[in-house]
Every structure is written in structure tokens, then in C-alpha cells.
Amino acid sequence: MEDDWSQAEPFRIKVVEPIRRISRAEREQKLREAGYNTFLLRSEDVYIDLLTDSGTAAMSDWQWAGIMQGDEAYAGSRSFYHLQEAVADLFGFSLVIPTHQGRAAENILFTVMVKPGQFVINNMHFDTTKAHVQHKNGIAVDLPVPEALVPTDQSPFKGNMDLDRLDEFIRTHGRDRIAMIMATVTNNSAGGQPVSLANLRGIRKIADRYGLPFFIDACRVAENAYFIKKREPGYQDKSIRQIIREMMDTADGITMSGKKDALMNIGGFLALRDGELYRQATVWAVLFEGFPTYGGLAGRDLEAMARGLYEAADEGYLAYRVGQVAYLGQRLKEAGVPIIEPPGGHGVYIDARRFLPHIPRDQFPAWALTGELYLEAGIRTVEVGTVLAGRDPATGENVYPELDMVRLAIPRRVYTDRHMDVVADAAARVLARREEVRGVRFTYEPPLLRHFTARFEPV
Ligand code: PM9
Numbered sequence: 348m349e350d351d352w353s354q355a356e357p358f359r360i361k362v363v364e365p366i367r368r369i370s371r372a373e374r375e376q377k378l379r380e381a382g383y384n385t386f387l388l389r390s391e392d393v394y395i396d397l398l399t400d401s402g403t404a405a406m407s408d409w410q411w412a413g414i415m416q417g418d419e420a421y422a423g424s425r426s427f428y429h430l431q432e433a434v435a436d437l438f439g440f441s442l443v444i445p446t447h448q449g450r451a452a453e454n455i456l457f458t459v460m461v462k463p464g465q466f467v468i469n470n471m472h473f474d475t476t477k478a479h480v481q482h483k484n485g486i487a488v489d490l491p492v493p494e495a496l497v498p499t500d501q502s503p504f505k506g507n508m509d510l511d512r513l514d515e516f517i518r519t520h521g522r523d524r525i526a527m528i529m530a531t532v533t534n535n536s537a538g539g540q541p542v543s544l545a546n547l548r549g550i551r552k553i554a555d556r557y558g559l560p561f562f563i564d565a566c567r568v569a570e571n572a573y574f575i576k577k578r579e580p581g582y583q584d585k586s587i588r589q590i591i592r593e594m595m596d597t598a599d600g601i602t603m604s605g606k607k608d609a610l611m612n613i614g615g616f617l618a619l620r621d622g623e624l625y626r627q628a629t630v631w632a633v634l635f636e637g638f639p640t641y642g643g644l645a646g647r648d649l650e651a652m653a654r655g656l657y658e659a660a661d662e663g664y665l666a667y668r669v670g671q672v673a674y675l676g677q678r679l680k681e682a683g684v685p686i687i688e689p690p691g692g693h694g695v696y697i698d699a700r701r702f703l704p705h706i707p708r709d710q711f712p713a714w715a716l717t718g719e720l721y722l723e724a725g726i727r728t729v730e731v732g733t734v735l736a737g738r739d740p741a742t743g744e745n746v747y748p749e750l751d752m753v754r755l756a757i758p759r760r761v762y763t764d765r766h767m768d769v770v771a772d773a774a775a776r777v778l779a780r781r782e783e784v785r786g787v788r789f790t791y792e793p794p795l796l797r798h799f800t801a802r803f804e805p806v
Pocket residue numbers: 398399400401448449450451473475476531535564566604605606614615756
């Protein structure tokens with residue numbers, strides 16, 4: 348029953364936020380005004396907002412009650428200790444530094460651990476993680492398994508790191524050139540695909556062989572644990588909380604964006620085992636984020652985050668959550684929309700080169716598709732493709748990634764499956780008239796992180 352994605356949402360809706368769909372003519376105008384960039388649309392002009400699953404969750408009544416009970420002391424607030432207890436209880440780390448969001452935990456960790464010229468090896472870095480490595484003059488290396496880049500490959504753990512390449516990379520470059528190994532669970536840049544416990548244990552073994560630290564980017568840890576329970580032999584009868592703990596036991600610490608699997612609208616933390624590392628990290632935490640018991644957050648945020656961590660580790664919630672993503676994936680597949688298979692934990696990714704084969708890569712098919720989905724039904728999505736990949740600094744040429752994708756990221760506990768039907772039907776209608784869809788070209792291209800503020804026009 349828990350497995351069945353047709354089961355209804357495991358909550359009643361107590362508060363609603365009205366949304367509206369503006370007319371097609373208005374959407375055309377808004378998209379033109381936004382330079383054909385969905386980041387530059389106002390959310391009130393969006394009907395179904397699948398831009399990100401980050402910071403967009405609906406909090407529960409228990410979390411809202413925690414907001415009222417937050418202890419707003421500058422130092423040593425009760426709510427900090429509640430967060431610390433939750434992290435110790437669920438993840439097994441006794442040392443916690445709250446941060447205003449996930450990338451701030453990355454900033455502190457890499458400031459302490461990455462020396463100029465050192466590598467950080469990840470299954471696949473998320474953009475902010477990579478940027479923070481580079482900001483410390485480190486070099487970010489991705490070592491995904493090959494199947495991660497094959498859209499129709501049905502392997503259960505396409506988020507895994509390639510362990511052979513990991514070992515070879517360390518041997519080639521020498522352990523002193525490696526600052527740390529990291530695993531991102533689930534692997535967002537590869538379509539929200541999970542990492543197996545066998546893979547995490549394999550990374551730990553290699554880390555131990557060379558005496559290297561191993562950290563987990565844990566922002567979607569609960570969704571990843573659900574996939575382990577469903578797909579990895581030997582875990583069917585373990586609870587989500589047991590699996591989360593086994594995952595965490597492989598690592599020296601984690602960075603966490605509370606905006607994902609802590610069901611928060613803001614917040615994050617760094618969690619560690621080692622007292623000396625913690626002491627070094629707190630120095631930078633004070634400088635970047637604030638006193639180490641509040642870390643850029645209000646007591647009420649700490650309280651709600653502690654509660655959100657427990658709620659996200661609930662198996663019934665996860666069955667609904669991952670089930671809703673699977674439901675959208677299934678509906679899209681039935682309509683003939685090419686997607687990255689199997690669907691990941693937090694969203695469905697459309698394979699835009701197969702969707703729009705007539706649009707050349709330098710006219711950004713995935714970007715063009717984000718505009719069409721907005722025009723068709725007011726749906727906001729995001730490109731994870733050539734525009735995001737940017738240019739090669741040496742040649743100035745576009746970097747063409749293996750996959751040009753459109754991400755449909757589903758906010759947690761926000762939309763019903765009826766909304767998912769609207770999304771699937773709209774994508775099917777665009778597919779039916781895909782020959783009409785044109786590519787786009789830049790009218791303004793910023794030099795860095797171009798996807799956020801670039802402007803385009805149809806070719
Ligand atoms: N991820 C996302 O939409 C939000 C920011 S970009 C629009 O997927 C991983 C795996 C992430 C992530 C954010 C962060 C940073 C770290 N790791 O956004 O700083 O997916 O809380 O987390 C976004 P913060």
C-alpha cells in the first residue's frame with residue numbers, strides 16, 4: 348500500500364495559497380518581458396511553479412507550532428539544542444553548526460579543508476558546491492558512474508560514484524592533492540538519482556585506504572534512503588531511520604540544505620564528528636554566519652528545522668513524496684515525453700534533445716522548452732543543460748554537456764496529483780506541436796553563472 352503511488356496525500360490541507368493562471372496572451376507578454384528566462388518571471392505570473400524543490404515546501408502544523416515556540420536567544424537557545432538533539436538522534440553527529448542555507452555550510456567546510464590546488468571529488472557536484480570549491484582555489488572533479496549519462500538506462504542507483512575511477516584518480520594525483528571525497532545524495536545534477544549504501548561503503552573503504560576524509564552532501568538524504576529501502580537488496584525490512592543512520596555512519600560529516608529534506612523554507616547546517624574540525628569550523632561560522640548556536644537563523648527556524656528532519660524521515664510521507672514524482676514521470680512517459688529514467692527523488696527531468704531534435708545545441712533546446720511549457724500552461728521549469736554549463740574559459744566556446752535537460756522539480760507537500768496531470772497534459776500538447784518550437788539566442792549574456800540573468804529571443 349505504501350508503495351502505491353495512487354494513494355492519496357498523507358495530509359489534510361489546512362491553509363491554502365490561491366494561485367491563478369493568466370491568459371496565454373499575458374503569458375506571452377510576461378515571457379517576452381522576462382527575456383525568455385524563467386528565473387526572471389514573477390512567481391505571481393506562474394500557475395504551477397516547478398523551478399525548484401528548495402525552500403518551497405509546505406510546513407506542517409507541528410512545524411508552525413515550533414515557529415511559535417522558537418527560543419530567540421542570541422546564544423545557547425533551547426531551539427538550537429533541539430536541532431542538535433535531532434541531528435544526533437537521526438544522523439548520529441553530535442557536533443552541529445547551523446547555517447542560513449546549505450551553501451553556507453559548504454563555505455565553512457571548504458574554507459577549513461580545501462587548500463589551493465587541491466581536488467574535491469564528488470559523484471557530481473551541485474553548482475554551489477562546485478563554485479565554493481573553486482572559490483577556495485580548489486578543483487572540483489565529478490566521477491559519476493557511466494550509466495548516469497544514459498537517459499534510458501534503468502539501473503537502480505544511477506547517482507553512484509565510479510569507484511574504480513575514484514581509486515585511479517587518487518593514485519594518479521596522490522592523496523595529498525585530494526582535500527576530501529564527497530557524495531551528493533540524491534545526485535541532483537544527474538537527475539535526482541539515488542546513491543546505494545554499497546557505494547557509500549565503497550567510498551568509505553577507499554577513503555580509509557588513503558586516509559582521506561569523506562563527507563556527504565545530505566540535502567535529499569531521506570529521499571535517497573527511501574530508494575535504498577525499495578531497491579537495494581537487504582534493506583526492505585529496515586526502517587528509513589535505520590537506513591539514514593547507516594548512510595551517515597559512512598561519513599565524517601555532512602553539509603545539509605534544510606530547504607530540501609528538512610522541509611524548511613530557509614536553513615541548513617554542517618554536522619561533524621571531530622572536535623578539532625568543529626573548533627576550526629566555528630571560527631569561520633562566527634565570521635560568515637553568526638554565533639555557532641544560531642548560524643544566521645532565528646530560533647524559530649532552528650525549531651522548525653529540527654521537526655522537519657523527523658517528518659521527512661517518515662516512510663508514509665516518503666512513499667507519497669517519491670510516489671508523486673514517479674506518478675508525474677509515468678504520466679509523461681505514457682504521453683511519449685522523453686524523460687531521464689527512472690524518475691529521481693525530487694523531480695522529473697525531460698531529455699530536451701530527444702524532445703526537440705530539430706533544434707541545434709547552440710540554439711539551446713532545453714532552454715527553449717522551458718519557455719514553451721510556460722506559454723502552454725503557465726508552468727515554470729528550469730534548464731539543466733548548455734546554458735547552465737556556460738563557456739570554456741580557455742576557448743570561450745559553449746560547453747556542451749552530455750545531457751540537455753529540463754528539470755520539473757516538485758515542491759514538497761505543495762501540489763496535488765491533479766496539478767501533476769496538468770503538467771503532463773501540457774507537456775504532451777507541446778510535444779504534439781514540437782515542430783513549431785524554435786530555439787533561442789542570447790540578447791544579453793552575463794560573463795558568469797549566465798543562466799540566472801541571461802536574456803534571450805526566439806531564433
Ligand atoms: N539546490 C536546487 O534547486 C537550489 C538552489 S539553485 C536554484 O536544486 C545540492 C545537491 C543542492 C543545493 C541546492 C545545495 C545548496 C547543495 N547541494 O540552496 O544553499 O541541490 O540551501 O543548498 C537547489 P542551498
